[in-house]
Amino acid sequence: MTDTLLFDDLLFTRPGLDRAGHLRTDPQFVADLLSADTRVMWVHQGEAPIDADADATALLLMSGTQAAAALGDSAATLTFLGLDPDGVAYVALHVDDRALVPGQQFWMGLRDAGRDLPDVQASAFVSAVGIDNWRRKHQHCTVCGGVLEVGSAGWTLRCAVDELDHFPRTDPAIIVLVRDADDRALLGRHANWRGGWMSTIAGFVEPGESAEAAVRREVFEETGVVIGPDAQSLTYLGSQPWPFPASLMMGYHALASDTTINVDHDEIAEAIWFSRDEMRAACESGDLRLPPNTSISRQLIERWYGEPLPGDWSR
Ligand SMILES: [Zn+2]
Incomplete structure (x- = not known):
């Protein structure tokens, strides 16, 4: 895998305010x-x-x-x-x-x-x-239940009782476009999504877990697909803040060593391997709808595909 460029044109990752x-x-x-x-x-x-x-x-x-x-x-x-x-x-x-x-x-x-x-x-x-x-x-101190007061121009909450400072949370999550040796791409449909809506695999990093381990675990848990054990099987491509409510999405491409699909039917209802031709045909017919182009998921898919694909969840 040679794709090592970070996203430089991804929503919310382009240069904006200097936080000062x-x-x-x-x-x-x-x-x-x-x-x-x-x-x-x-x-x-x-x-x-x-x-x-x-x-x-x-x-x-x-x-x-x-x-x-x-x-x-x-x-x-x-x-x-x-x-x-x-x-x-x-x-x-x-x-x-x-x-x-x-x-x-x-x-x-x-x-x-x-x-x-x-x-x-x-x-x-x-x-x-x-x-x-x-x-x-976060209106009350998680330690003593005291009332929290805004400090540091909005960036801390201080407990009025024990003076403990609380800081804004960011929850690390991984999102991954899995490829196979035939250069197909794996997409999944969440159990709550309508038919045809599919995306890359994603999930939260757990305490004590590296982002790379989370990629391997989430892909296996949700789809049954195994990511190769060697370091070259994972390529980190960039991150996107996604404050709904507090995620930081870390985007990867990964290479599968076992492509057998066995979805969990809990989070993921179906998963499909797409060749390039299959993905374009499905997008053009409307049978497949991809996430909006503001999302890191869409960018991961199109980075694999090599150019923009038609349609999205809204159309
Ligand atoms: Zn407190």
């Missing part, structure tokens, strides 16, 4: 985040308002002073997301009430809006949603 983490603990910088020189995006339940007046898909962004005026005395927490290439600070304002946000807008989730946003805004949105998911699910 050292500024999170600068009290004066944090105190000034709602000022004229900053850009504020709003977040509620993992969604953000999209600017209804813009020609192309864009977040509804306003200056810190505009946002502070709209917020008034209402409760909100903020996250410093980073600096854009011009050094402008981006801020997420997490609110309980969408009616606070002025102007023409409609709200969208990251899955729907992400692919169409400029890279800096996509970068801001993916961090904001990740933090928002985490904070909504």
Whole structure:
């Protein structure tokens, strides 16, 4: 296997904001985040308002002073997301009430809006949603049950009782396009998916497990296919943050040493080996629908295939 390039054009992995983490603990910088020189995006339940007046898909962004005026005395927490290439600070304002946000807008989730946003805004949105998911699910200290207070410009939650700092979670997961010696590719259909929807094999890395061991285990558990034991049987290609709710998808190509399919019928309902001709024909007829081109799964498949394939889950 010679495919060693990292993904350089994958959604949420392209260069975006400079996180500038050292500024999170600068009290004066944090105190000034709602000022004229900053850009504020709003977040509620993992969604953000999209600017209804813009020609192309864009977040509804306003200056810190505009946002502070709209917020008034209402409760909100903020996250410093980073600096854009011009050094402008981006801020997420997490609110309980969408009616606070002025102007023409409609709200969208990251899955729907992400692919169409400029890279800096996509970068801001993916961090904001990740933090928002985490904070909504971690309202109490996991050690003592005490109330947690936002710190480090949004990036920590500190227990008011024992002063323990809690940090945002990222759950490592693997996703893999398995190939065989005849250069066929293995796709599986999740038990909950409609007929024809298929994807690469994926699963979470368990405590004490390497990502490579997780690839071998997940592929075998879900499909019965065995990945070769030698290091050359696995090629790491890149990663994609996928905050639904908190995954980091690590993408591989793998080479099978035993291609016999024996699906678990629990997570995976069916698995099929596709030759290149079979995959194109199935995509063109609509019998096979692949994940959207924003996903690392689609990129793993098309990296194997060598060019874009038609159709996806939405069509
Ligand atoms: Zn505590």
